[in-house]
Amino acid sequence: MHSDFSSIGRLRIHITPADVGKRVSVRQLAEIVDGHPTFTDTVGVLASWDIGVVCVTRRDGRTVRIAERALVAGKVVPPAPVRRGGVPDATADELEEVAARAWPPLESERLGGWTLRAAAAEVPGGPAGGPPRREGFTKRANSVLAVGDPGVPLDEALERVAAWYGERGLPVYVQLPDTSPYAAELDARGWSRESPTLVRTAPLAPLAVLAEEPGLPGQPEQPEFTFSRTPDAAWMAAYHRTGALAELAARVMTGGPSVWFAAAPGVIGRAVVDGRWTHFGAVEVAPEQRRRGLATAVMAALARRAREEGATAAHLQVEADNPGARALYERLGFTDHHGYHYRRPPV
Incomplete structure (x- = not known):
């Protein structure tokens, strides 16, 4: 969306790199035509602000890259209103x-x-x-x-x-x-x-509410989670699938429309918001911390973050031969959507 400078009034930049992860509205200089500047507005989550480039992820999942020198206005805005509805129809x-x-x-x-x-x-x-x-x-x-x-x-x-x-x-x-x-x-x-592998889906709202409920009698309180756009060394160390490919894994996992990493003592998780959908994965609980509800807690915390970006539905992938994970996701409201598998050519 373009707008003429004369209709804007006084412009100020009220955001800084400390606002990464918040929902923002920004305006950038688009071009100057016949001496008249025009501007483009973007609303979304401030995904990063690094090396002179500001990245804002919109609700449709597209990330807009803005040169810092072109930024003319910006402010933090309230979270996006939660959309009504649940799991969209999808083949x-x-x-x-x-x-x-x-x-x-x-x-x-x-x-x-x-x-x-x-x-x-x-x-x-x-x-x-x-x-x-x-x-x-x-x-x-x-x-x-x-x-x-x-x-x-x-x-x-x-x-x-x-x-x-x-x-x-x-x-x-x-x-x-x-x-x-x-x-x-x-x-x-x-x-x-x-x-x-099974692909399972669920409405996001019931999962997000779990993060607001107090712990059951005799159970520990909900942990305090930290959120980031990139995984730190501790997060990567807790993720069992990286092996010798930690650097490569980080590059894959930081891709996606709007990526969140969550961590608390003994548990990690990852979610990717893409329009109405939220993808959950990389949920890991330390062996000595299992059976304390930490997997549920990290997914619920990520679900709340996804709802702030307007998502309404969740999906995940679980191996068909993993009964423990399947039972957990069933308790959280996930049902089977479809299955997939891999094929290899004959030797």
């Missing part, structure tokens, strides 16, 4: 696209409706001192998201996929919704099935 393909934005690769390429994804780094060869090898951080960020039509015959699509991952020294994985029409085609070609 499996649509929700897979939302989930993919919450766990973005470092490199991607479109093949029709499919997305080829990679997030890999070179790691040492192992205890025997072998040559270095390429290793990807999670299958989600190193697989083809096969939703929609690749735009070419299937065999040609698979050949392009194999060449793309071969150039990067990575194995071929295809992430496929269980209802995909390509499932039978890959069965016929001998592609194996791995890592069956």
Whole structure:
């Protein structure tokens, strides 16, 4: 949205880098035409303010980058009004696209409706001192998201996929919704099935309210959480999936539309707000702190933060063979939306 300088009045910048994480309204100089400046307004969450660049994440998930020198006005504004409603209607393909934005690769390429994804780094060869090898951080960020039509015959699509991952020294994985029409085609070609996963959804409001309730008799009080846009060393140390790829993992996990990391003694969690949806993941509780409600507490705290940005629904991914996590999420109101799995070509 553009506006003429003459209609603005006196402009002041009332925000600083200390306001990162708050909802703000900012105005930047867009251009000067015939000696008359015009301005663009942006409302959203102040995601970062670093090295002369101000980043504001809007409700639609888009992050606007503003050069600090172009900023002419800014102020903190009240949280966005909570939208009515709960879980939006979404197909499996649509929700897979939302989930993919919450766990973005470092490199991607479109093949029709499919997305080829990679997030890999070179790691040492192992205890025997072998040559270095390429290793990807999670299958989600190193697989083809096969939703929609690749735009070419299937065999040609698979050949392009194999060449793309071969150039990067990575194995071929295809992430496929269980209802995909390509499932039978890959069965016929001998592609194996791995890592069956459930995608579950829930309305956000009941989950957020849990953070406001007092602890049960005999139970500890709700912990005090800290929130950040990037994970610190302690958060990363508590996350079990990074291994030798901590730097790469941090780059993947800080991607996404509006990312929040939460931490308290013994527990961590991550949420990504994308319009009406909130993606939950990376919930980790230290072994000695389990069965104290900390997983529920961190998800509830993140849900409250997401509601402040106008989200109404939650989604997450859980391995089908993880009964403990599935039971937890059922207690929190999550129900199955669809399933997906990975395919690998025959050896």
